[in-house]
Amino acid sequence: MLDVKKIKADFPIFKTHPELIYLDSTSTSLKPQSVIHKTMSYYRDYSANIHRGIYKISDHATEEFEGTRNLVAEFINAPSPAEIIFTRGTTESMNLIVYALGRQIIEQGDEIVTTIMEHHSNFVPWQQLAIEKKATLKIIDIDESGILDSNNLDKYISKKTKILAITYISNVLGTINPIKEIIINARKINPNIIVIVDAAQASPHHKLDVQDLDCDFLAFSGHKMLGPTGIGILWGRQKLLDQMKPFNYGGDMVEEVYIDKTIFHPSPSKFEAGTPHIAGVIGMGAAIEYLNRIGLDNIASHENRLIKIALNRLNEEFGEEINILGPDFDQKVAIATFTFNDCHPHDLAQLLDEEGIAVRIGFHCAMPLHTRLKAHATTRASFYLYNDEADVENLIEGLKHARRVLA
Amino acid sequence: MSIYSEIILHHYKHPSNYGSLEHPDLKATAVNTVCGDKVAITIKKKHDKIVDIKFEGSGCAISIASASLLSEKAKGMKIVDLQKLDRADIVKLLGIELSASRLKCALLPLEALKKAVL
Numbered sequence: 104m105l106d107v108k109k110i111k112a113d114f115p116i117f118k119t120h121p122e123l124i125y126l127d128s129t130s131t132s133l134k135p136q137s138v139i140h141k142t143m144s145y146y147r148d149y150s151a152n153i154h155r156g157i158y159k160i161s162d163h164a165t166e167e168f169e170g171t172r173n174l175v176a177e178f179i180n181a182p183s184p185a186e187i188i189f190t191r192g193t194t195e196s197m198n199l200i201v202y203a204l205g206r207q208i209i210e211q212g213d214e215i216v217t218t219i220m221e222h223h224s225n226f227v228p229w230q231q232l233a234i235e236k237k238a239t240l241k242i243i244d245i246d247e248s249g250i251l252d253s254n255n256l257d258k259y260i261s262k263k264t265k266i267l268a269i270t271y272i273s274n275v276l277g278t279i280n281p282i283k284e285i286i287i288n289a290r291k292i293n294p295n296i297i298v299i300v301d302a303a304q305a306s307p308h309h310k311l312d313v314q315d316l317d318c319d320f321l322a323f324s325g326h327k328m329l330g331p332t333g334i335g336i337l338w339g340r341q342k343l344l345d346q347m348k349p350f351n352y353g354g355d356m357v358e359e360v361y362i363d364k365t366i367f368h369p370s371p372s373k374f375e376a377g378t379p380h381i382a383g384v385i386g387m388g389a390a391i392e393y394l395n396r397i398g399l400d401n402i403a404s405h406e407n408r409l410i411k412i413a414l415n416r417l418n419e420e421f422g423e424e425i426n427i428l429g430p431d432f433d434q435k436v437a438i439a440t441f442t443f444n445d446c447h448p449h450d451l452a453q454l455l456d457e458e459g460i461a462v463r464i465g466f467h468c469a470m471p472l473h474t475r476l477k478a479h480a481t482t483r484a485s486f487y488l489y490n491d492e493a494d495v496e497n498l499i500e501g502l503k504h505a506r507r508v509l510a
Numbered sequence: 511m512s513i514y515s516e517i518i519l520h521h522y523k524h525p526s527n528y529g530s531l532e533h534p535d536l537k538a539t540a541v542n543t544v545c546g547d548k549v550a551i552t553i554k555k556k557h558d559k560i561v562d563i564k565f566e567g568s569g570c571a572i573s574i575a576s577a578s579l580l581s582e583k584a585k586g587m588k589i590v591d592l593q594k595l596d597r598a599d600i601v602k603l604l605g606i607e608l609s610a611s612r613l614k615c616a617l618l619p620l621e622a623l624k625k626a627v628l
């Protein structure tokens with residue numbers, strides 16, 4: 104069991120705002136002191152560019168930067184750090200695949216498959232590519248409880264499907280998709296399918312293993328897993344990365360440049376033109392070390408316990424007044440997205456804020472999902488390693504306050 | 511201080527001029543893309559004046575209260591004067607301080623109204 108009190112002491116924001124009840128980690132997580140320290144230390148102690156300087160502080164920066172690449176590779180069990188590409192976030196990772204691969208391989212009449220529960224960043228790029236190439240976008244549905252229709256994959260995937268772009272965990276429903284099984288079955292239908300996994304909501308809580316999953320690409324963001332903003336990861340199979348064109352052209356990614364041609368570095372350099380977010384990468388390394396130290400399995404079981412308590416208590420207190428989307432606790436991460444009486448999410452969030460509780464409202468970048476569920480905007484409370492039962496009780500008190508004011 | 515003042519809550523729970531007019535002379539809707547809220551306004555005019563106005567839609571307390579207060583103010587006003595209404599007038603009507611995100615909610619009815627009388 105996690106010692107939440109001790110963990111909270113690692114997060115300086117709770118010193119700045121001792122009363123803060125932060126229930127929006129699905130949007131972005133808070134940052135521990137070790138990450139803040141490591142990020143700042145780059146700027147303070149060795150803020151030189153990487154890969155170029157023949158001097159000590161540049162070497163130091165390069166070492167830390169490439170050291171993080173190794174850490175990330177271990178974190179997701181990638182066969183080689185050369186397959187780890189630093190991006191600005193999941194969104195950029197997805198767009199990179201669309202530009203550098205999707206546009207080369209998708210032709211008129213091809214099929215791209217995604218799901219109705221995607222975040223816009225793993226939906227809009229594919230939709231736009233399909234429109235541009237006159238390809239067909241097929242969308243795997245969910246049932247009423249928010250479980251993906253993965254038993255009927257042959258309804259969606261065929262020999263014409265070139266790409267399956269799918270989220271590991273829904274940022275609205277919290278649903279954990281049986282991703283490994285889905286990939287096995289997708290490959291049975293079409294051995295040539297390229298599978299892209301959005302792991303933005305998985306990496307903060309779940310041990311990832313790209314070799315075990317047998318996906319082709321996997322993307323996630325640093326800021327959702329205790330790291331800095333503006334830094335993300337794209338992992339891709341070497342074979343595919345070799346075949347892809349660069350995404351951005353410029354410095355650092357080239358071997359030789361002539362008047363009439365350029366020879367590019369291999370991956371990952373090929374995809375990392377220009378000076379990267381060095382401090383962000385280094386800070387992300389500290390985030391991975393922090394998560395490793397606490398243990399992802401411990402975090403997952405802490406969250407699982409918490410969401411079970413949260414769902415039970417919310418239903419117990421509010422019964423018919425609350426409608427929580429998504430499956431039961433055993434099939435989801437610690438996300439409770441709900442509607443409450445006739446309270447508008449804007450009013451709910453504002454009244455909760457009056458009580459020091461931070462939640463998120465709106466469509467959570469998943470408008471197709473809300474449309475599918477015939478849901479108006481919703482309110483989302485999410486829990487992470489620094490949350491505990493007291494936060495659940497505070498949320499309940501906050502909702503009662505909102506009900507009193509608005510009733 | 512809470513922005514849920516008595517005036518706001520009163521207009522939210524008992525909005526004035528809620529509904530829609532049959533055969534309106536002017537009408538428009540506005541949508542808040544953050545939450546999907548919608549306000550639809552219907553207007554009857556005589557010469558250059560608003561003689562009746564109704565609004566309907568789904569919204570938070572701030573946007574409903576804003577629509578209610580605005581509709582009260584607009585009734586009887588000249589269209590040229592309506593066109594001059596701006597953010598400051600709405601803030602004054604509501605009598606509360608709003609963050610940038612909530613200001614959007616408060617301004618939604620004005621956006622619809624301005625579209626209607628364009």
Ligand SMILES: Cc1ncc(COP(=O)(O)O)c(C=O)c1O
Nearest residue numbers: 192193194222224274303304324
């Ligand atoms: C499932 C999922 N995918 C992708 C993203 C996009 O991540 P980013 O905004 O860091 O690019 C998010 C962020 O909310 C997400 O929850």
